[in-house]
Structures are given as C-alpha cells and as structure tokens.
Amino acid sequence: MALEKKSGYRKNFSLSVTFIVLISILFILSLFLAFNYSKKSIENEFVSEKVNVLEQSIKPYNEFFQNKMPEVSYYNGFLDSSTASKFVDTVVLKYPFISKVTFYDTEVKNASVRDGINANHLGIGPKYIYQFGKGIKSDSVKLYSEDNTNSFDVSDDFNAMAYKLATFVGQLDTTVVPTQEELFTNFSVVNSNDNKISYLNIPRREDLKVYKQMMMRKLNPSPIYQQDMMVFQLEPSKIKIINTRPLLYQNIKVEPMTYDPIDTSDENITTEIALPGAFSDFKLYFTSSKSYIKKEIFIYFMPIALVLLLVYGVLLLVAFLIYRNLNINSKMFKLQYDFVNNLTHEFKTPVSVIKIAGNNIKSATALSQREQQLYGKILDEEADKLNGLMNKLLAFTQIENKAIxxxxxxxxxxxxxxxxxxxxxxxxxxxxxxxxxxxxxxxxxxxxxxxxxxxxxxxxxxxxxxxxxxxxxxxxxxxxxxxxxxxxxxxxxxxxxxxxxxxxxxxxxxxxxxxxxxxxxxxxxxxxxxxxxxxxxxxxxxxxxxxxxxxxxxxxx
CATH class of the missing domain: 3.30.565.10 (Histidine kinase-like ATPase, C-terminal domain)
Structure with missing residues (x-):
C-alpha cells in the first residue's frame, strides 16, 4: 500500500473535485459578466439605434423634399389651379404628414405691385392664391385674386420668398452659372416654427438675366413672367414611425422639443432624438419598460451563454477524461504491482523447491536410487514450471508485437x-x-x-x-x-x-x-x-x- 501511495498514478479525487468546483465558479462568474455585458450592450443600443428609426421614419419627408417638391419647377411657372390641385392630391395621398398646400400663381413684372415685393423696377406679386388639402371646402379653395384684393391678405410666407427672389436677382452675376444647390437653397424656405416649407419654381437662366435687367431699368415693351409658389403645411404628428427594433422600443411618439414627461419612474428607460428640417421643433420620444427590455437582453445573452456552456461542457469533459485517466493509471499500477508480486511468487516457489532439492543432494553423503529418482522428478517438474511461465510471457509479448x-x-x-x-x-x-x-x-x-x-x-x-x-x-x-x-x-x-x-x-x-x-x-x-x-x-x-x-x-x- 505504501508503494501505491508513492506512485504517480494514484487517483486524486480531491484534485478532480477542486478542478470541477473551480471551473463551475468561473462558469457562473462568466454567465454573470456576460449578462451584465448583454444588458449594457442593449442599453447602449437603446440609445444608438434611435438613429436608424429616425432615418427610416423621416425617409418619406426626405424623398418629398429632395424629389417631389422640385417637380413644381417642371411646369416653368405655368401651373393653373386645376393642375396644381391634381399635383397637391398626389402629394397629400403619398405623404400623409402634409395637411394643406397654399398655391400662389405669381407674376414677375417690370412695374410696381400693390401686394407683394417691389425692388427698384422689379415687382413680384400674386395673381391668384388657392389652398388645397384635407378638409378644405370647395368655397374655401380660392383665397385671392386681382379682381378681389380685399378677400385675402398676402401672407408673410409669400413676402419672405419674394424678398429672397429679389435679393438673389440683385446679387446675381450673369456671367457665372449658379449651381443646382445654390438655386434650390435660394428658392426654398424651411420654417420650423410653423412647420412649413415654401418653394418657388426655379426660373431658367435666361429668365433670371431678364429679371436682372427688369430690376435695373424699365424695359420696352414691359415683360411679365409667370412663377409658381407653393407653401406646404406639415403635421409632425402624422409622420409614420418605422420601428426598426420592435423588441427594443416599446413605444415611440412624436413630441414637441419642450415635452417633459410627468412619469419619471425608474421602471422605464427613455431616449429622444430631434427631427430634421421643418420638423426641428419636434422630436422622437422613445419609451420602454425595463421588463420589456429584458426580452431583448436575453435574446442577446443566450448565444453567449450557449458558447460559455459549450466551453464549460468541454472543460467538464476534460476533467472527466483526466479523472478517468488517473483512475485507469491507478488500476494499471495496481495490476502491475500485483503482477510483480504474483510473478515473484510463481518464480519463488519452484526456485525454492529446486534450491531445497539441490541442498539435499549436496549435503547427502549418498543417495539411493529411489531418492535420485525423486529428486530428479522434483527438479524436472519445477524446471518445467519455470520454463512454461517464461514461455508464456515470451509468447504473449511476441504475439502482441506480431513478432512471430x-x-x-x-x-x-x-x-x-x-x-x-x-x-x-x-x-x-x-x-x-x-x-x-x-x-x-x-x-x-x-x-x-x-x-x-x-x-x-x-x-x-x-x-x-x-x-x-x-x-x-x-x-x-x-x-x-x-x-x-x-x-x-x-x-x-x-x-x-x-x-x-x-x-x-x-x-x-x-x-x-x-x-x-x-x-x-x-x-x-x-x-x-x-x-x-x-x-x-x-x-x-x-x-x-x-x-x-x-x-x-x-x-x-
């Protein structure tokens, strides 16, 4: 037993248990850290993913602003009330956040106007004003005409755009071709306070040169040019919110920038992001309860937990294999130990018998024939035992190694x-x-x-x-x-x-x-x-x- 305890093949059960306990503690600690990491990641995504929601939700507005609204310029100022009404119908149908459109059928004259803006010899004023959109009654479509000047006061929207046109014409360098970006910027006005966008069709370059001449002097004959201006009234509450992360954001609303929620409970997580352009006085307000967020946390956490579980399983398998190897080695050592003891006994018995027989023969002064036969038989049998044992061991080794x-x-x-x-x-x-x-x-x-x-x-x-x-x-x-x-x-x-x-x-x-x-x-x-x-x-x-x-x-x- 002392030899077995000193051997390097003994089974160390306490070491295996210690190893399993250690990796189990590490596994639990790793799960805890992984959960905290998942929680932190989802909380960070709660803040960062709002940009994607904004981009998807505001995409129709950008499409309208960059593509649909400039279509007014295609008519080169020759829109009438009927065509304008059809155009507005398509706009309102496709972009629900546009509630009303005011159409200014405008004239640019080489003479003063009563309603509008006069800049030297250049006059910019409306000939007709119409409004189209949701809930507009038929008797309220036409707001203004030159025949009935008292029916409607020309709004600040028109005057602001007319002033901008006059300023652009006054500063125009006719030898330089203005870029599309400069033209678009100077012929549109975004009013975030009233959620309006005003747009004047962009005149051709030749028309702008004439406008420049009209501003500087009287021309003969006096020309009159047609311009179309539209003012789009927007409703931020009608923006269709595209929730790209429904498992992350429980509730998304459009709120004024000054919105301050009454409920400030710790049970909810909130974030916000400002809307662009004409909606800049509003924001998207995101709210989710912590219990709702937990679902997303667990979705994020589960793959990490499965990987950790796989690693833990591999380590347990390694621990089992080490333990089994120690156990097998311990058994093998014991078998070898017993083998040596038994083999020694198997050899010792015939050797002892042979030695006793030899000593008896050596010490005897004379041996009878019967004694000689007895001792001869003993020596022969014991030698056969030794020879048989040696042959078995040798044959076993040769067969195992395919040496015969x-x-x-x-x-x-x-x-x-x-x-x-x-x-x-x-x-x-x-x-x-x-x-x-x-x-x-x-x-x-x-x-x-x-x-x-x-x-x-x-x-x-x-x-x-x-x-x-x-x-x-x-x-x-x-x-x-x-x-x-x-x-x-x-x-x-x-x-x-x-x-x-x-x-x-x-x-x-x-x-x-x-x-x-x-x-x-x-x-x-x-x-x-x-x-x-x-x-x-x-x-x-x-x-x-x-x-x-x-x-x-x-x-x-």
Whole structure:
C-alpha cells in the first residue's frame, strides 16, 4: 500500500473535485459578466439605434423634399389651379404628414405691385392664391385674386420668398452659372416654427438675366413672367414611425422639443432624438419598460451563454477524461504491482523447491536410487514450471508485437484433442475430459499456438472447479464454413459483472482460488492467441453452474 501511495498514478479525487468546483465558479462568474455585458450592450443600443428609426421614419419627408417638391419647377411657372390641385392630391395621398398646400400663381413684372415685393423696377406679386388639402371646402379653395384684393391678405410666407427672389436677382452675376444647390437653397424656405416649407419654381437662366435687367431699368415693351409658389403645411404628428427594433422600443411618439414627461419612474428607460428640417421643433420620444427590455437582453445573452456552456461542457469533459485517466493509471499500477508480486511468487516457489532439492543432494553423503529418482522428478517438474511461465510471457509479448509467424500445418483434430486429454489427465488424475468432433477431421493451423490455447483453457477449467466436479467437455464442429470450439466445464462460474474484464491483462477475479497467487495472463493470452489466428473468443457463465468458452476460427483445409 505504501508503494501505491508513492506512485504517480494514484487517483486524486480531491484534485478532480477542486478542478470541477473551480471551473463551475468561473462558469457562473462568466454567465454573470456576460449578462451584465448583454444588458449594457442593449442599453447602449437603446440609445444608438434611435438613429436608424429616425432615418427610416423621416425617409418619406426626405424623398418629398429632395424629389417631389422640385417637380413644381417642371411646369416653368405655368401651373393653373386645376393642375396644381391634381399635383397637391398626389402629394397629400403619398405623404400623409402634409395637411394643406397654399398655391400662389405669381407674376414677375417690370412695374410696381400693390401686394407683394417691389425692388427698384422689379415687382413680384400674386395673381391668384388657392389652398388645397384635407378638409378644405370647395368655397374655401380660392383665397385671392386681382379682381378681389380685399378677400385675402398676402401672407408673410409669400413676402419672405419674394424678398429672397429679389435679393438673389440683385446679387446675381450673369456671367457665372449658379449651381443646382445654390438655386434650390435660394428658392426654398424651411420654417420650423410653423412647420412649413415654401418653394418657388426655379426660373431658367435666361429668365433670371431678364429679371436682372427688369430690376435695373424699365424695359420696352414691359415683360411679365409667370412663377409658381407653393407653401406646404406639415403635421409632425402624422409622420409614420418605422420601428426598426420592435423588441427594443416599446413605444415611440412624436413630441414637441419642450415635452417633459410627468412619469419619471425608474421602471422605464427613455431616449429622444430631434427631427430634421421643418420638423426641428419636434422630436422622437422613445419609451420602454425595463421588463420589456429584458426580452431583448436575453435574446442577446443566450448565444453567449450557449458558447460559455459549450466551453464549460468541454472543460467538464476534460476533467472527466483526466479523472478517468488517473483512475485507469491507478488500476494499471495496481495490476502491475500485483503482477510483480504474483510473478515473484510463481518464480519463488519452484526456485525454492529446486534450491531445497539441490541442498539435499549436496549435503547427502549418498543417495539411493529411489531418492535420485525423486529428486530428479522434483527438479524436472519445477524446471518445467519455470520454463512454461517464461514461455508464456515470451509468447504473449511476441504475439502482441506480431513478432512471430503463424505456421500452417495439417492437424488431425481427434488426435490433437486426445493428446491434450492425455497430458492433463496424467498431471491431474481426477480431471475428467470428454470430447466430440462433428463435420471435419483435419484442418490447417499452427499446432503450437492451438496447443497453448487448449492447455490454458483446460488448466483454467481444472483450477476453477470444486473437487469432485472437475469435468470438461471439448466440442469441435464445422458450422457454416467456420470451426467452432466449445470448452464447457462444471466449475464455480464467473460473476456477470466480471465477464467484460476477464480477457484483460493482469486482471484476476477475487476468489479463494486466486489467493495463492495468479499472474492474470491466462485468458488475456488466450484472447491474443485467438486474435492472432484471425478468430474470436467469447464466454458465457453462471455462478455455481459452470463456464463455457466459445472459439471461432477460420476453416482452412
């Protein structure tokens, strides 16, 4: 036991438990950190992903501002009320956030105007004003005409745009071509306070040159140019919010920039982002309860947890393999330790007998013929034991390493079995062996290896049988092209829990028949022999009834 404790192959159960506890603690800690990381990531996304929501929600507004509104310029100032009404209908239908459009059918004259803006000799004023949109009654469409100047006051929207046109014309360098961006900027006005966008169709370059001349002097004849101006009234509350992260944002609203929620409970998470352009006095306001956010946190967390679980499983598997290896090494060391002890005992017994016989012969002054025969027999038998043990160990090693060649000799099976019976009954007179052969008489095999196989199984049958029931039946049959040998004894039997181990090297069943020492190589040697002969060996046994070994070998004739 002291030798086993000092060996490097002992099973360290406490070390395995410590390792498992350590990785379990690390696993739990990793899960905790991963959850906190997931929570922090989702909270950061709650703040950052609002940009995507804004971009998707405001996309129709950008499309209107950059693509649809400039279509007014395609008419070159020649829109009438009917065409303008159709244009507005398409705009309102496609862009629900536009509630009303005021259309100014405008004239640019080389004369002063009463309603509008006068800049030197350039006059900019409305000829007709119409309004179109949702809920506009038919009798409210036309707001102003030159025939009825008292019906409507020209609004600041028109004056602001007219002033901007006059300023642009006054500063115009007719030798330089203005860029589209400059033109668009100077012919549109975004009013975020009233949520309006005013747009005047962009005049052609030749018209702008004439406007410049009209501002500087009177022309003859006096020209009149048509301009179309539209003022789009927007409703921020009609913006269609596109929630790109429905699992992240529970509620999204359009609120004024001054909006301050009454409920400031810690149960909710909020963030906001300002709307652009004409909606800049408003913002998108995002609200989610913490319990709602947890769903998204767990969706983010689960893949990380699965990876950690996989790593944890791999580490547990490593721990199990290490433990199993330690356990196997411990068993192997014990088997080897027992093997050395038993082998020493197996060698020590015949050596001691030989030494005693030798000392007796050496010390005797004279030996009778009977004594000489006795001592000679003793020396011969013990030498045979030593030689047999050495041969078994050597043959086992050679077979394992494929260091021997399988001979192919013709064997008469009946003669072979009778020779085996004769050998064992001479050695053990109380051993009763019977046999039967069916279907063949001779076959090709290695007789030395076959003899070792028969001898080991016969010796086992005798050793592990109670006195009075030392019987063995050997059956040899040719069945479906293969040889089937059965060795059935009436011995003590083998427990079912040990059947899977009996062919292992150095394995010994703990019973009264092994108390005097056994190397544990007999059946392992048989297994190696059968494998080397390209066959297979199996066993079935019942405690107290007996054991039967079945050997199947290829039939060569």
């Amino acid at each position: 060649i399988l001979n192919h000799d013709s064997v008469n099976i009946e003669d072979f079995i009778e020779s085996t019976i004769e050998s064992h009954t001479l050695k053990h007179p109380d051993f009763v062996i019977t046999y039967e052969v069916v279907g063949f008489k001779t076959f090709i095999t290695d007789p030395v290896l076959l003899g070792s196989l028969f001898d080991n199984l016969a010796e086992n049958a005798y050793k592990y049988s109670n006195p009075g029931s030392k019987r063995l039946n050997i059956s040899a049959k040719l069945i479906k092209g293969v040889l089937v040998f059965r060795f059935a004894d009436k011995g003590i039997g083998i427990p079912s829990s040990e059947l899977n181990n009996i062919f292992k090297k150095f394995f010994r069943i703990q019973n009264e028949y092994n108390q005097m020492g056994s190397v544990g190589l007999g059946l392992a040697f048989c297994k190696e022999l059968v494998n080397f002969m390209q066959g297979e060996i199996t066993v079935k046994s019942k405690v107290g009834v007996g054991t039967e070994f079945k050997i199947v070998l290829p039939y060569n004739n």
